[in-house]
Amino acid sequence: MVTFVRQDASRLAAWDPALYWYARGVGRMQQRPATDPTSWVFQGCIHGVPPAITETHEAFNQCPHGGWFFLPWHRGYVYYFERIVRAAIKEIAAEEGITPDPSATWALPYWNYALDTPDPNPVEDFTSRALPEAFRTPKMPASPEAVELTVDNPLYVPDAQVPPAAFWNAPHRALGKNSAFEVLPYTDVNPFRAMSQTFFSATRSRQTVQPSFGSEISYTSMDHFRRGFGELENVPHNQVHGGVGGWMGSVRGAARDPIFWLHHSNIDRLWSSWLSKDNRNPDDTSWLDHQFMFFDENGDIQRPTPRDFLGIEPVDYAYDALTDGTGTQPAVVPPAPVTRAGERVLATANPRQVLSVHGPTEVSLEPVGDAGRVMEAATAGDVPEAGLILTVHGVRTDVPPGTPFHVFLNNPGGELDPAGPYFVGWISFFGAADVDGDLHDHGGHDVSFDVTDQVRRLREQGLLPDGPVTVSIVPSIPVPAAESARAAAEAADPQPSFERVSLTTA
Ligand SMILES: [Cu+2]
CATH class of the missing domain: 1.10.1280.10 (Di-copper center containing domain from catechol oxidase)
Known part of the structure; x- marks a missing residue:
């Protein structure tokens, strides 16, 4: 009951x-x-x-x-x-x-x-995507009826x-x-x-x-x-x-x-x-x-x-409600996350790079062998089980970076819209931080996406050139630089990183 x-x-x-x-x-x-x-x-x-x-x-x-x-x-x-x-x-x-x-x-x-x-024209200074106010104020009312915030608030962090x-x-x-x-x-x-x-x-x-x-x-x-x-x-x-x-x-x-x-x-x-x-x-x-x-x-x-x-x-x-806030259909549905990469490498980049928490990090993939022809066959549906998998390998961080990251494939002119056609998916660092010690795998996590449909769509629309493939990894909410001296602030930035990026097929 x-x-x-x-x-x-x-x-x-x-x-x-x-x-x-x-x-x-x-x-x-x-x-x-x-x-x-x-x-x-x-x-x-x-x-x-x-x-x-x-x-x-x-x-x-x-x-x-x-x-x-x-x-x-x-x-x-x-x-x-x-x-x-x-x-x-x-x-x-x-x-x-x-x-x-x-x-x-x-x-x-x-x-x-x-x-x-x-809302493109917000009328109110409110968003449900901000923490509820009771969690953001250091003080709270002393009694259920009180209005002024006078005592320490246990919900504040x-x-x-x-x-x-x-x-x-x-x-x-x-x-x-x-x-x-x-x-x-x-x-x-x-x-x-x-x-x-x-x-x-x-x-x-x-x-x-x-x-x-x-x-x-x-x-x-x-x-x-x-x-x-x-x-x-x-x-x-x-x-x-x-x-x-x-x-x-x-x-x-x-x-x-x-x-x-x-x-x-x-x-x-x-x-x-x-x-x-x-x-x-x-x-x-x-x-x-x-x-x-x-x-x-x-x-x-x-x-x-x-x-x-x-x-x-x-x-x-x-x-009180089971339907509110259950989502709206995106204009372009991004690729599905999958749990592992394919065996045949089509293109790769081995930069072992730290991701900036303030702006985009760009990676160019070098094609391996006859990558172009294989990609074309895979996206033409000639090989039904051989999907194209984009993988960011060895994702890890010292401390949680304070933002997830968006991954984009070949976004011309730096178009970084997660509702747009170049968006691949997310890298989350929950469970990938060194502060979680033995709870996480120190080799880092691999994050894979099935980009077959996306690559096909981009090729059909002429949005994916035959040249090198670039991948951009961007903080979804860039972390503001700390107010202290800039150099000191950057030295204290979290260090999220990855080992390499690959495009593979079965
Ligand atoms: Cu949880």
Whole structure:
């Protein structure tokens, strides 16, 4: 039975009771010792453990990404967290004699970043792609009725350019994220493609993996990063982590930023929305009966399985709307991300290059052998299974760069429109940062896209010359240069990099 309704924080007043009480509940959890399973630090460690934490627990470091447990695990994680916050609110309300008890109806809100679509003539200084205001102000009201902001706000996390050595000193967001401006452009949060998928999970059995909604079949694996991202995990999930940046951009720190829980509440809502359109969850028992480990509001261990969280209204909560912010069809649908490159190299560049967080990085691919003829055959459909795969190899970074990157193929005159014909896709650094230590692969990630249709389209339109192929990798929101002296600021820039770029076929 539905008792609790999760509301859209983008539509609520800055200090609506849902947000006011969330802040109070988080504040209470933050006062609890890290050894208490209902504490802020312990709950964050269930996702990932920052280096300063010396405690260990079998419930720590669980978060699965790039596999089919991504959605059900995070659903259970957010559900038990919501119960812990609600109990903390009950405690505070009882102490302060507040009636009626706000915890009787309180539910975790969600951040509906894709709610408003880009408007060429914006009338209001508002975008759902900015962090909700309650997360950006250092102070909050002292009581539910108060208007002035007078006490410390537990939802606030400073935005700052922090040198890599200081990354774990304190939670922070990337520079500029606490403004009222968008954290990401609309393309990076548009869930349209995810919501258009008809399969929950695809397999690795094909060269170019079928796109999926809920990420790749991972059998019993709870790996942190399997790289079999489904469309929902890719956009908006990974992009929003990287777009907020700082601790939100790292697997070990993400759940320590209070916006994490509203981000995952929205991801969870998109799952409910997808199910409401007659799509189906996996029916494989290795998915349905896999046990997770969480803690309830009494600090007692709970071991639910995906079977316990299957529905559109999974347990005792529902969303106020399942259709708003679920995406709009792009003018040009970009190529599908795939999980690995083909074996035959057609063109390559070996620059081992650092990507600028302030502007474009351009790479020229050198053709190998009879690349032109093979490309022509592949795009003419003569070799149906031999798609063209563009891969950026060995993607890694020291600290989260504070922005995802857009990849473009042969954009003449530097046309860098992610809604245009040259757009290939995203490089996300969530899970690719050195600060995630053993949670990520130090060789770096490979990011591949099936560009067959795009290359065919560009060739047909005469937009792809026979000459060298260039690839541009561009921050989706360029990071502003820090205000301190320019040289010092650049020395402190994050160092996202890649090993090489290749165009391959089977
Ligand atoms: Cu996440």
